[in-house]
Amino acid sequence: MIRALFAILDGAGARNNRRHLVRITVVALLEGLSYGLTLPVVDALLRGDPALAWWLTALVAVALATMAARRRQITGGAATAIDTIHSLQRRLASHLAALPVGWFTPTRTASLPQTLVAGSIAAGRGVPYQFISLLGGVITPAVVLGVAALADWRPALVMLLSAPLLYAVYRRTTAALDAVEGRTHAADAEATARVIEFAEAQPVIRVCGAQGLGRALLTDALDGLDRARRLDVTREILARAGFGVAVHLAVAAVIAATAWALLREPTQVALLVALLILSVRFAEPIATLGDVARDMRAGRTHLARVGALLSTPPLPVANPSLPLPVGGLDLTFRDVAFAYTAPASDAPVGPPVLDGFDLHVPAGTTTAIVGPSGAGKSTVLRLAARFADPSAGQVLLGGVDVRDLDPDTLYGALAVTLQDVLLTEHTIRDNILVGRPDADQASLDRVAALSGVDEMINRLPRGWDTPVGDRGAALSGGERQRVALARAALQDRPVILLDEATAALDPVNERIVARWIAGLSGHATLLVVAHQLHTIAAADQIVVLGDDPPGRIAEHGTHDELMARGGRYARMWGMRTAAAGWRLNPRSEGARS
Numbered sequence: 001m002i003r004a005l006f007a008i009l010d011g012a013g014a015r016n017n018r019r020h021l022v023r024i025t026v027v028a029l030l031e032g033l034s035y036g037l038t039l040p041v042v043d044a045l046l047r048g049d050p051a052l053a054w055w056l057t058a059l060v061a062v063a064l065a066t067m068a069a070r071r072r073q074i075t076g077g078a079a080t081a082i083d084t085i086h087s088l089q090r091r092l093a094s095h096l097a098a099l100p101v102g103w104f105t106p107t108r109t110a111s112l113p114q115t116l117v118a119g120s121i122a123a124g125r126g127v128p129y130q131f132i133s134l135l136g137g138v139i140t141p142a143v144v145l146g147v148a149a150l151a152d153w154r155p156a157l158v159m160l161l162s163a164p165l166l167y168a169v170y171r172r173t174t175a176a177l178d179a180v181e182g183r184t185h186a187a188d189a190e191a192t193a194r195v196i197e198f199a200e201a202q203p204v205i206r207v208c209g210a211q212g213l214g215r216a217l218l219t220d221a222l223d224g225l226d227r228a229r230r231l232d233v234t235r236e237i238l239a240r241a242g243f244g245v246a247v248h249l250a251v252a253a254v255i256a257a258t259a260w261a262l263l264r265e266p267t268q269v270a271l272l273v274a275l276l277i278l279s280v281r282f283a284e285p286i287a288t289l290g291d292v293a294r295d296m297r298a299g300r301t302h303l304a305r306v307g308a309l310l311s312t313p314p315l316p317v318a319n320p321s322l323p324l325p326v327g328g329l330d331l332t333f334r335d336v337a338f339a340y341t342a343p344a345s346d347a348p349v350g351p352p353v354l355d356g357f358d359l360h361v362p363a364g365t366t367t368a369i370v371g372p373s374g375a376g377k378s379t380v381l382r383l384a385a386r387f388a389d390p391s392a393g394q395v396l397l398g399g400v401d402v403r404d405l406d407p408d409t410l411y412g413a414l415a416v417t418l419q420d421v422l423l424t425e426h427t428i429r430d431n432i433l434v435g436r437p438d439a440d441q442a443s444l445d446r447v448a449a450l451s452g453v454d455e456m457i458n459r460l461p462r463g464w465d466t467p468v469g470d471r472g473a474a475l476s477g478g479e480r481q482r483v484a485l486a487r488a489a490l491q492d493r494p495v496i497l498l499d500e501a502t503a504a505l506d507p508v509n510e511r512i513v514a515r516w517i518a519g520l521s522g523h524a525t526l527l528v529v530a531h532q533l534h535t536i537a538a539a540d541q542i543v544v545l546g547d548d549p550p551g552r553i554a555e556h557g558t559h560d561e562l563m564a565r566g567g568r569y570a571r572m573w574g575m576r577t578a579a580a581g582w583r584l585n586p587r588s589e590g591a592r593s
Ligand SMILES: Nc1ncnc2c1ncn2[C@@H]1O[C@H](COP(=O)(O)OP(=O)(O)OP(=O)(O)O)[C@@H](O)[C@H]1O
Pocket: 340, 341, 349, 350, 353, 371, 372, 373, 374, 375, 376, 377, 378, 379, 380
């Protein structure tokens, strides 16, 4: 555990905890000495030895020193724990911010609160609270053993022999419990992910009448957790009982050895009594190890998780000092291949989504990507934003491979609006200001007008100060997209990536997106994934991502060029235009207007 703890501490944290280990060691030594002094005191008392006064004075002096050292240990322990928790949580937060976006799968995300909170608390408690028992359980008996050896070697030898045996029992029981704890945590994370999924999917589950299926998935996960916990508790009880029996057997052996050695020597009765008292003192601190075993085991598991998280490599940057060219930036995909991989391994989970994909978006121009659902349009944007890296080929921003750019440089050049708009539980103003916190009201008004947010502000009673609710739940899909568009426009970045929200497929939002694109084109390099062809008809370049062969551009050109060609794009346009003409007629449902 100590290795796991020091492996995750930074320099200052390690120094603090090392200093505190010294305090604990001093207390444990003094405690062992005061236990040990009971031997000469009892011996002198029973013999009527005049040296009793000296031994008593020594015992009182050591007891006072122990009290003072313990006081220092308690105050120092609290400060060490608080500092450790605080600095570790900060490190974990900044490490998380540097991890690749693809790392955040639902199961990993579900276990994060436990790793962040329970993990850092375990690190904080490790030395100040758990090592007290651990070191006390080792150092204090060692001192007692030393004192016993000075009086008589036979009980001391039994104590010495029992120590490795007790240690072996302790290691064996904790190792078995570690394995169970690991399984419990995995079941815990799985159940948490299922609970979140179950809660979030409620509307779909109810509308589809799939309550039974939803509940079955949830109860399966909870049953798994229940089984793991039962096993955990059973093993815990057996382990504690086993260790307790081992400690009592050790005490019995010491008492038997003492009695066997000294009972036949009537002159040594005083020493016999003193050694019997000492043998109990020997076992006492060891027995407490059993009590803290669960805590220590849980602590070790939490520390291992924190260690694993901290050792997850951050987004690799090949050449972080490379700067971007000043001014407009072009975006190039050069012979890119990409397949999604399983979270736990690098094994592809399906066929390549992109294969031999080439695209050049000149600086200051607008390129739109269209194509059938699942063709890989959003994936192109994810690669441009480096939410994932291609398995082959390159994505170049301003001529520089995005893998060579420090994340601050890369994200300093990009504004990204995804299909699933992410808003935080603050006001409309706060959510837009995330893009540029120091922006003035004039800038806010400008982007609000460009993104259709002005209409919302005028309509909503609290205007700019309207809370958007949990993840923007108080706004419609189209309204959420408008806030996100305003945020991206406020960022004023040379490159803007927009994945149109399918939740905003209505003529009003379509016009808003078209106006937003027109307002920014020429000022920034725009790459837009479009679900509404009308929003991107004015784009400088439209690329159609095909599914035959998949992951490649089937055709590209301007709207007029593609229409004149009469290929895929023209067919898509024709279908969308035809679909737009359909409406429900009260008299003949499905009739064309
Ligand atoms: N995280 C993921 N893990 C595994 N496969 C994924 C993941 N995300 C997307 N895919 C798969 O990759 C393919 C391309 O997905 P992508 O989201 O890029 O398509 P799209 O063209 O944007 O679709 P849509 O128009 O429906 O949004 C799809 O087959 C999809 O199932």
